[in-house]
Amino acid sequence: MKPNAASDEPLALQRVFRDEWSRVVAVLARSFHDLDLAEDAAQQAFAEAAASWPATGIPRSPGAWVTAVARRRAIDRVRRESTRDAKQLLAVRSASIDTWPDFDLGGESVDDDVLRLVFMCCHPALAPPAQVALTLRLVAGIETTAIARAFLVSESVMTQRIVRAKRKIRAANIPFRMPEDAQLPDRLASVLAVIFLAFNEGYIAAGGDRLDRPDLCEEAIELARLVVRLMPDEPEARGLLALLLFTSSRRRARVAADGSLIVLAEQDRGRWDHELIDEAAVLLRSCLRQGRAGHYQLHAAITAVYTEATTFAATDWHQILALYDHLLLIAPTPVVALNRSVALAEVEGPEAALMALAELDLDHYYLWHAIQAELLLRCGRDDAAALEFERALQLTDNPAERRHLQRRAHRR
Amino acid sequence: MTRYLLSVGYRAGATPPSPDELQEIMADVGDVRRRMQAEGSWVFGGGLHDPSTASVVTAHDGSAVTTDGPFIDSKEVIGGITIIDVADLDAALGWAERTARATRCPIEVRPFMDDHPE
Numbered sequence: 001m002k003p004n005a006a007s008d009e010p011l012a013l014q015r016v017f018r019d020e021w022s023r024v025v026a027v028l029a030r031s032f033h034d035l036d037l038a039e040d041a042a043q044q045a046f047a048e049a050a051a052s053w054p055a056t057g058i059p060r061s062p063g064a065w066v067t068a069v070a071r072r073r074a075i076d077r078v079r080r081e082s083t084r085d086a087k088q089l090l091a092v093r094s095a096s097i098d099t100w101p102d103f104d105l106g107g108e109s110v111d112d113d114v115l116r117l118v119f120m121c122c123h124p125a126l127a128p129p130a131q132v133a134l135t136l137r138l139v140a141g142i143e144t145t146a147i148a149r150a151f152l153v154s155e156s157v158m159t160q161r162i163v164r165a166k167r168k169i170r171a172a173n174i175p176f177r178m179p180e181d182a183q184l185p186d187r188l189a190s191v192l193a194v195i196f197l198a199f200n201e202g203y204i205a206a207g208g209d210r211l212d213r214p215d216l217c218e219e220a221i222e223l224a225r226l227v228v229r230l231m232p233d234e235p236e237a238r239g240l241l242a243l244l245l246f247t248s249s250r251r252r253a254r255v256a257a258d259g260s261l262i263v264l265a266e267q268d269r270g271r272w273d274h275e276l277i278d279e280a281a282v283l284l285r286s287c288l289r290q291g292r293a294g295h296y297q298l299h300a301a302i303t304a305v306y307t308e309a310t311t312f313a314a315t316d317w318h319q320i321l322a323l324y325d326h327l328l329l330i331a332p333t334p335v336v337a338l339n340r341s342v343a344l345a346e347v348e349g350p351e352a353a354l355m356a357l358a359e360l361d362l363d364h365y366y367l368w369h370a371i372q373a374e375l376l377l378r379c380g381r382d383d384a385a386a387l388e389f390e391r392a393l394q395l396t397d398n399p400a401e402r403r404h405l406q407r408r409a410h411r412r
Numbered sequence: 413m414t415r416y417l418l419s420v421g422y423r424a425g426a427t428p429p430s431p432d433e434l435q436e437i438m439a440d441v442g443d444v445r446r447r448m449q450a451e452g453s454w455v456f457g458g459g460l461h462d463p464s465t466a467s468v469v470t471a472h473d474g475s476a477v478t479t480d481g482p483f484i485d486s487k488e489v490i491g492g493i494t495i496i497d498v499a500d501l502d503a504a505l506g507w508a509e510r511t512a513r514a515t516r517c518p519i520e521v522r523p524f525m526d527d528h529p530e
Contacts, residue, residue, distance in 0.1 A: 173501050
């Protein structure tokens with residue numbers, strides 16, 4: 001026997017799991033009109049694969065293997081439970097006759113099912129936290145316990161959240177189908193927002209000491225890749241993926257050995273992941289060329305300008321300011337205006353930026369205070385800066401952010 | 413197919429629309445209803461009088477008590493309802509949007525329990 005075969009087995013199984021999980025759940029969800037049944041059957045089939053593949057080897061078409069087993073388990077269960085309604089019994093009958101999509105033949109219809117599953121999980125009739133939880137569970141295949149750890153809530157809270165969302169899908173009859181053309185822009189925005197939320201959760205958690213938390217940044221990037229693959233004509237989907245890759249490229253350089261945050265200006269640019277940066281740059285160029293710039297594309301473009309500079313001082317602030325002006329036109333939110341003020345300070349000076357900040361209604365937001373504090377320091381108004389650092393510290397619990405603010409507050 | 417209750421909500425004590433506005437609203441609402449009927453989605457619907465016209469009946473062992481007024485005094489009041497029978501929530505949300513535009517009020521969409529006895 002090859003000694004390596006056994007040790008490679010778990011990795012190969014993980015890869016199959018990652019590639020096939022959402023496809024198996026999606027195909028079963030369409031056939032049985034029941035998310036719980038789809039999820040449980042998929043879980044069971046993967047468990048059987050994990051048990052038998054080390055001995056038999058991985059089948060040539062692992063996806064088809066897992067789907068066939070999952071389908072059989074689902075049918076067994078429907079037959080066992082006599083309370084199932086007529087619709088499902090009908091599905092069992094048609095599934096037995098084998099109207100199953102063939103995994104080996106292109107798999108285009110399976111891709112469509114995955115997309116339907118994504119839109120169902122991100123349906124705007126579900127609250128955003130439920131959308132995120134459901135997408136991570138059903139599309140990314142993360143265990144509920146791990147999702148709970150990632151969001152720092154108890155397992156029972158997360159289980160409840162997912163159960164309630166599934167119950168609403170069933171009771172309100174949230175459809176397993178593509179949105180109509182007129183609804184598509186809003187519905188896609190909802191999908192991208194879910195991915196962005198998951199990524200941010202992972203990004204903010206960086207520097208935390210919980211090694212057992214799943215890497216939500218990686219999972220979000222995988223989800224974004226999936227959406228880009230399934231909807232290749234949507235520039236905002238590619239814009240989001242570019243943004244996530246650009247941001248992710250700095251992760252190693254962003255946290256110091258003691259867990260404190262290193263701001264962009266002080267990061268060692270040599271530690272950035274240039275492979276990710278190159279991939280993001282190609283994506284960004286390709287979507288901007290379509291001439292339908294949305295806010296993820298513009299955010300990605302801003303991040304790209306920051307990334308292109310060889311040093312922080314060499315950043316092209318005029319270009320960043322112009323991109324923020326464009327972004328404000330399509331997303332006129334106080335937070336965008338807040339970020340714009342940082343570029344404004346570099347182009348027109350800290351006084352101009354402070355004046356712009358005074359007009360924003362963001363008293364509850366720690367960054368509004370933190371940015372003002374930095375600008376006040378630059379104006380030589382140390383006492384006023386100290387007050388703003390104090391306010392910022394009162395408004396954030398994140399340990400890495402707090403360490404950074406404390407350090408800045410005492411460097412005067 | 414699923415049946416949904418669309419409820420028109422308005423703020424208790426909100427200024428009622430002027431007669432001209434009301435006429436316009438009624439015309440728009442009638443238009444949406446006709447479209448629902450043409451599509452075979454409309455089951456039932458109508459506007460409701462003010463909550464102060466409501467009565468609540470509570471049954472006890474051998475008798476019943478009738479009291480004046482609605483269940484609860486709430487900030488949001490239901491001004492009217494429509495029941496539709498459509499394929500799924502997306503279809504219901506589409507009608508809710510049209511109804512919201514016609515009534516100039518937010519619409520709550522709530523599914524009925526599956527009660528088809530057949």
